[in-house]
Every structure is written in C-alpha cells, then in structure tokens.
Amino acid sequence: MAIDLRSDTVTLPTPEMRQAMAAAEVGDDVFGDDPTVNELEALAARVTGMEAGLFVTSGTMGNLASLLAHGQRGQEVILGDESHIFQYENGSASALGGMVLHTVPTNPDGTLPLEAVEAAIHSPAHHYHFYHWAPPGVICLENTHNRCGGAVLEPSYFAEVAAIARRHGLPVHLDGARLFNAAVAAGRPVTAWTEHVTSVQLCLSKGLAAPVGSLICGPADFVDRARRMRKILGGGMRQAGVIAAPGIVALTKMVDRLAEDHRHARILAEGLAGLPGVTVDLEAVRTNIVIFRVASAAEAERVQAEAAVAGLLVSDFGAGRLRLVTHYGIGEEDCRRAVAILAACVRR
Ligand SMILES: Cc1ncc(COP(=O)(O)O)c(C=O)c1O
Numbered sequence: 001m002a003i004d005l006r007s008d009t010v011t012l013p014t015p016e017m018r019q020a021m022a023a024a025e026v027g028d029d030v031f032g033d034d035p036t037v038n039e040l041e042a043l044a045a046r047v048t049g050m051e052a053g054l055f056v057t058s059g060t061m062g063n064l065a066s067l068l069a070h071g072q073r074g075q076e077v078i079l080g081d082e083s084h085i086f087q088y089e090n091g092s093a094s095a096l097g098g099m100v101l102h103t104v105p106t107n108p109d110g111t112l113p114l115e116a117v118e119a120a121i122h123s124p125a126h127h128y129h130f131y132h133w134a135p136p137g138v139i140c141l142e143n144t145h146n147r148c149g150g151a152v153l154e155p156s157y158f159a160e161v162a163a164i165a166r167r168h169g170l171p172v173h174l175d176g177a178r179l180f181n182a183a184v185a186a187g188r189p190v191t192a193w194t195e196h197v198t199s200v201q202l203c204l205s206k207g208l209a210a211p212v213g214s215l216i217c218g219p220a221d222f223v224d225r226a227r228r229m230r231k232i233l234g235g236g237m238r239q240a241g242v243i244a245a246p247g248i249v250a251l252t253k254m255v256d257r258l259a260e261d262h263r264h265a266r267i268l269a270e271g272l273a274g275l276p277g278v279t280v281d282l283e284a285v286r287t288n289i290v291i292f293r294v295a296s297a298a299e300a301e302r303v304q305a306e307a308a309v310a311g312l313l314v315s316d317f318g319a320g321r322l323r324l325v326t327h328y329g330i331g332e333e334d335c336r337r338a339v340a341i342l343a344a345c346v347r348r
Helices: 015-023 035-048 059-070 084-088 114-120 124-130 155-167 179-186 220-232 241-253 258-273 297-309 332-347
Strands: 052-056 076-080 100-104 136-142 172-176 199-203 214-218 289-293 315-318 321-325
Touching: 015 241, 035 052, 035 199, 035 214, 035 241, 052 059, 052 220, 059 084, 059 136, 059 172, 059 199, 059 214, 059 220, 076 084, 076 114, 084 100, 084 136, 100 114, 114 155, 136 155, 155 172, 172 179, 179 199, 179 258, 214 220, 258 289, 258 321, 258 332, 297 315, 297 321, 297 332
Parallel strands: 076 100, 076 136, 136 172, 172 199
Antiparallel strands: 052 214, 199 214, 289 321, 315 321
C-alpha cells in the first residue's frame, strides 16, 4: 500500500471509533434529540471554554456558517491571502452570503501584519463620510496555518488581534482546523487561543482521525445563528450521533498522540534537508506539515509523479513546492521510507 502523505484528511477511523459508531445512541438532531450529538457539542464547548458548540459536516461548512452568523451581505471578511478560507473554500462567503473577502498579506509565519489588519478595517467614520467602502463584518485567523507549513501562531499574537477587533467592535473567527496540533506543539490548552476569539472551527477529521465532521464553538447567541445557517446550507442532520460518536473519541483519546505526528514530520524534514536540490525550512516545521521546495514547478510535478509510482503520495503545493502531512496510520518507518523514495526521485 502506498504511503499517503497528501493530507491528514486521509486518516481512517480507529477500531474504538467504529465501535462507538455502532453503539451510538441517536435521535433526530434537527429536533435537538440526538444525545450523542448533544454530548459532543457540550464537550467541544467545555474544551474551548465557549458557551456552546455546533456539530457540522466539515471544516468548510463550519467556517462558512460562522462567517454568515457573524456578518451580513455587503460586509467584509478580513482574512489572510494565504488562508484556507480564501484559497480553498470557493469564495463561499461571497458566493452564498454576499460578503466581500478583503485579503491582507500573510506573513511566512502565518500571522497577518497588525497594521494591515487595522488598515483593512474601514471604520464607520470612513464609510459614513464617503459611502465608498463595504463595512467590516469579521476578522479571520488560522492556526495552525496550513499554507505556512503548519505554523503555530502564538496566543500573544491572538491577544493583539483581539485588541484591534475590540477597538472596532468586530468579532474574530478562528479557523482552528488543526488547533489541537498548535496546542500540543506549544504545550498549551486550546483555551490559550480561544479566549481571544469570538468563534472557532475545529476539525475532527484531520489528525484526530474521525471519519467526518467539525465543530464550531462560540457564544450561545452566535451558535443559535450558526445553527440556522447550517440548516440553510443543508447541514441539518438527523440521526447524526452515528458520526458524532467517533468525534467524541477523537476529542477524548486522539489529541495527545498528535505529538507523534509532529515527531514524524521532523524525521521527514531532517531527512529532506540533506537532499541536493531540496530546500526546507527546518525551523518552520513544528507540527505535522512539511512543505519543501524543489527547483521549479515542472520539477515538483515530476517528483510527485515519480514518487507516486514508487509508492509515496504527496501534494503539489504550486510554485515548485510539495507538501507532506503526517497523521494517524503513518509510522516512523514510513517516514524513513518516504525520505528514501524522495531522495531517489530528486537525484535524477
Ligand atoms: C486550515 C483548514 N481549514 C479548513 C479546512 C476545511 O476542512 P474540510 O476539508 O473538512 O472542509 C481545511 C482542510 O484541509 C484546512 O486545512
């Protein structure tokens, strides 16, 4: 079987998750009657220190329902130009919510320059005066940062963004698809970040290995609005306890083992760093994502294709970059083998 490092979304559910699915107590969740979904949502709220939680089908739906719950048509979503929401979510808040995606440049460490965030906020004084600009609706952050190689943003940075948001009366939404990776890497609870944001989206189906689903957490009135948005998006599910049950296993049993994925990513990064024609920033590798660079986009395409033939799947990240992601099901030996395969591919 191929070593699949394309993404941590390829993880398969653990045996305990499959048992939990089979045994799950269920009800109609649109009526609020599914005890397993209710338990998962309460657990997520507790873990994040938020008032309430909401189970959604995917990270994409979680981010969209959150943005729609925070803002209105014609308002701006202020976010990084390298963010997942901007790069990979089909402009959903614009397409379905009439919101304007206002990007600011993303620093290589995944932060957004504070002055750029501040400058992106068109204050009431601006638009009441000139009636030019769309008013701001919400600021978005991402942690860990996918396109910045799984970078961990510090809680102190979140506090600075929160201060700007507070000054302008704006909510902050965190795309925390891999927030548990950040927490494990930094040795901090997720509340170190969530205390600074209004809402957060957490993926269960990445490193935590659940087969499906995400959670959004925030204040109760926000979650009420997000629940309505989820229904509008077709995400009101019925006996969803069957898929919520592995999510409970994910949150209670699978967080600490993320440290293993981070260790494996280091093995990959250190192995790659010694290869001719490969550039990798070792300092930047703190979690389960390794992005490395080869000579050109064409070379990256060739390496990806040849690695696949040799039994290693990787993602092409554009502009001569390839991405490797470690996860549940990938062991140390797989990582060493992956380095050997890449060594053979890049040398030719
Ligand atoms: C940072 C980030 N946010 C959101 C998502 C979307 O999650 P999903 O694939 O469950 O829609 C992803 C998925 O890879 C992601 O990496």
